[in-house]
Amino acid sequence: MGEKQFDAIVVGAGFAGLYMLHKLRERGLKVRVIEAADGVGGTWYWSRYPGARCDSDSIFYTFTFSKELYQKWRWPERYSAQPDILKYLNFVADELNLRPDIQFETRVTKASFNDKKKKWEIETDTNEKLEAKYFISGVGCLSTTNIPPFEGVETFKGEKYHTGRWPHEGVDFTGKRVVIIGNGSSGVQAMPIIAKQAKELTLLMRTPHYVAEARNHPLTTEQQDKAMANYEYIRNAFFTTPGGIHSYSTGKSATELPPEEQKKQLEYVWESGGLALGSVFSDVGVSKETNFVVSQFVRDKIDEIVEDPEVAKKLHPDYYITTKRLIIGTNYYEIFNEDHVNLVSLKENPIVRIVENGVELENGTIECDAIVFATGYDSMTGSILRMDIRGRDGQPLKEKWENGKVVKTYLGLSVQNFPNFFMITGPQSPSVLTNMPSSIEQHVDWIDRCIEYLEENNVQTIEAKEDAEVEWAKQCDDIANTTLFPYTNSWYTGANLDGSTKRSGFVIYVGGLNNYRKICDEVADKNYEGFLLD
Ligand code: N01
Numbered sequence: 001m002g003e004k005q006f007d008a009i010v011v012g013a014g015f016a017g018l019y020m021l022h023k024l025r026e027r028g029l030k031v032r033v034i035e036a037a038d039g040v041g042g043t044w045y046w047s048r049y050p051g052a053r054c055d056s057d058s059i060f061y062t063f064t065f066s067k068e069l070y071q072k073w074r075w076p077e078r079y080s081a082q083p084d085i086l087k088y089l090n091f092v093a094d095e096l097n098l099r100p101d102i103q104f105e106t107r108v109t110k111a112s113f114n115d116k117k118k119k120w121e122i123e124t125d126t127n128e129k130l131e132a133k134y135f136i137s138g139v140g141c142l143s144t145t146n147i148p149p150f151e152g153v154e155t156f157k158g159e160k161y162h163t164g165r166w167p168h169e170g171v172d173f174t175g176k177r178v179v180i181i182g183n184g185s186s187g188v189q190a191m192p193i194i195a196k197q198a199k200e201l202t203l204l205m206r207t208p209h210y211v212a213e214a215r216n217h218p219l220t221t222e223q224q225d226k227a228m229a230n231y232e233y234i235r236n237a238f239f240t241t242p243g244g245i246h247s248y249s250t251g252k253s254a255t256e257l258p259p260e261e262q263k264k265q266l267e268y269v270w271e272s273g274g275l276a277l278g279s280v281f282s283d284v285g286v287s288k289e290t291n292f293v294v295s296q297f298v299r300d301k302i303d304e305i306v307e308d309p310e311v312a313k314k315l316h317p318d319y320y321i322t323t324k325r326l327i328i329g330t331n332y333y334e335i336f337n338e339d340h341v342n343l344v345s346l347k348e349n350p351i352v353r354i355v356e357n358g359v360e361l362e363n364g365t366i367e368c369d370a371i372v373f374a375t376g377y378d379s380m381t382g383s384i385l386r387m388d389i390r391g392r393d394g395q396p397l398k399e400k401w402e403n404g405k406v407v408k409t410y411l412g413l414s415v416q417n418f419p420n421f422f423m424i425t426g427p428q429s430p431s432v433l434t435n436m437p438s439s440i441e442q443h444v445d446w447i448d449r450c451i452e453y454l455e456e457n458n459v460q461t462i463e464a465k466e467d468a469e470v471e472w473a474k475q476c477d478d479i480a481n482t483t484l485f486p487y488t489n490s491w492y493t494g495a496n497l498d499g500s501t502k503r504s505g506f507v508i509y510v511g512g513l514n515n516y517r518k519i520c521d522e523v524a525d526k527n528y529e530g531f532l533l534d
Pocket of ligand 1: 189
């Protein structure tokens, strides 16, 4: 095999790409990972904004495929800070000696399936042409940043940052007037830290969101030892739970409990911290009644914490809780009690344009020295479609998916007419509704088993059948339609970008990772039912 010939090309050196490389290399395949950054880490390489931290408990947000690897690493905090996760992924890359097969500072620009050769031809921004039998995307669901096309953005003379592309050397906001646009997970984590430095901080808020307290804390040696000893319990969560993580639940609908018990349970999860507001009752995501109980609890908390009743009211979210990603933060609502922190509701006072010294709103201009865009991502499909992927007869994936508005996959893993192309945590898989390492391990293990089957049986190509795609999209939609998700515009529905409308269909499998795993395993057990093998 020549220098440019590989068995598999994997895109991205985050959790997904690293584990995929490890598995396929163990299988004896010649693999190259292509990574745009100059180091491993994926999202944890780029998202270095102040306060960046994971919202899955660190003892679960880790690889579990190897007990030895799991037990070699100690997480210092309940929720890991970005630098620690990045350190961990570097540790994994070293432990498994992955770096020799990763090509850094290179972006895949195009990948075309050559039907005669039955190979993928891959082009890069370094003007290389590589060939591989398998083309595997590990680009992540949230990696293509979104800066809304505000008029005049280029005229601003101050500093501009996006949370997902933060300068490595950090930013000192001391004495500065800062405007932040966006209050999703990134903005909510960044604001309390920026507020500590800035002379003035103004949040321009389009939609108020639900923020639960993280209650992060250092892990004691005893807690770390316990996590090591509990390896089997933690690994088991990857296989048996809907989210790939153990989370607290009463197992009951709020409607089955008297109001005082509801309140007791909600206070318990609020004080314990984390995402359990979404799991404390069994039907938060499906019952409007239960959802109201939980969302009203958060609105009451906002009223307790925020001293100015008018500001508190502006911060009241009104969509169904958990239909946008539940956010965990640290002292987020509290910062609005500080004199130098201001809140502008864009619904009352929209952005007109960005000007050289600040942001012009309908009711006046806010002058500032820096603008932080915490405006999120072209989620789920953006990073896949940024590569010009072409299947048989040169069909662009962009065309097949109508620019991301009509996603067609089988199991979120494979696409008809795109043979030997696999997506790790692709759209229509459980992905972002789960603990990501759990989903990543499941997908990588499945793809690895599939490739083993193909190699052992001399199969040249595998791809989804068209009717399997149609059926899978229906299954994803049918399940989503039993929940409250479709009621809300969000990055889950693809309606977060300016000018975008909801995708047709819900592109996340919401039936749980445990059930999804069973479906995928059954498909494999039946010699890849729903796939065309040639
Ligand atoms: O992005 P977001 P994010 N004008 O899309 C606003 C993961 N993550 O980077 O809600 C004004 O959630 C937008 O407003 P609205 C996690 O899965 C995890 O914060 O669309 N505002 C919103 O407030 C998370 O969900 C962690 O009305 C505009 C914000 O920008 C996902 O990444 C940490 C606007 C974008 O919020 C994305 O989070 C960080 C406009 N034109 C991220 N356009 C943890 O693990 C957008 N907005 C804790």
